[in-house]
Amino acid sequence: MAHRLLLTPRLLLRDFEEEDIPALFDLLRDEKTNIFLPWFPARELSDAASFYSDRILAQYRKGGYFDAICLRESGELIGYVGMDDELPHDIGYALKSVYWHRGFMKEAVAAFLLKLKEDGIAYVSATHDENNPRSGRVMEAIGMHYRYSYVERWMPKDKRVVFRFYDLSLDGKEREPWDGYRKMSEASFLEPALRKEPSSNR
Secondary structure (H helix, E strand, O other), X not given: OOOOOEEOOXXXXXXXXXXXXXXXXXXXXXXXXHOOOOXXXXXXXXXXXXXXXXXHHHHHHOOOEEEEEEEOOOOOEEEEEEEOOOOOOEEXXXXXXXXXXXXXXXXXXXXXXXXXXXXXXXXXXXXXXXOOHHHHHHHHHOOOEEEEEEEEEEOOOOEXXXXXXXXXXXXXXXXXXXXXXXXXXXXXXXXXXXXXXXXXXX
């Protein structure tokens, strides 16, 4: 399922192509970027090829979303943003570390959400490691709301992580947060400093 191109002031979001595998390898082997990703850094080009086949193409075959984030001016591939096709429609993203702290991810994910809304996706979510608060600030900047925190044994890295769960109703309807992660976790709790009641016009 092909999706239309998305243009922002500085970025272009598009479907991945097989020719992107070398650039995808550069992204996936970035050890700073990988710290908060649920897989180990790529070591060989074949790792990126497998990621393309097993994750990206798999999403496309299911009608899902997985966009390459490229610089609009040069076309350089610098990241990705995708959404799981099943509830809670979890959004995941990554950006080359040399492009951090410039607002690129906020710009990309905001455009991505507009596309999802236009395509009739009603509800999305995202999570971040408590040690990666900058990702949480991206979620807040695009209108998402903190709902709860939960503890998970994160595989394959096999480490205990506290994740913060955020969500957003793209259709503007009020709904209870998806609680699947909370039910599956070894523990869950609220962090009052992060909790803000979502408004009805979000």
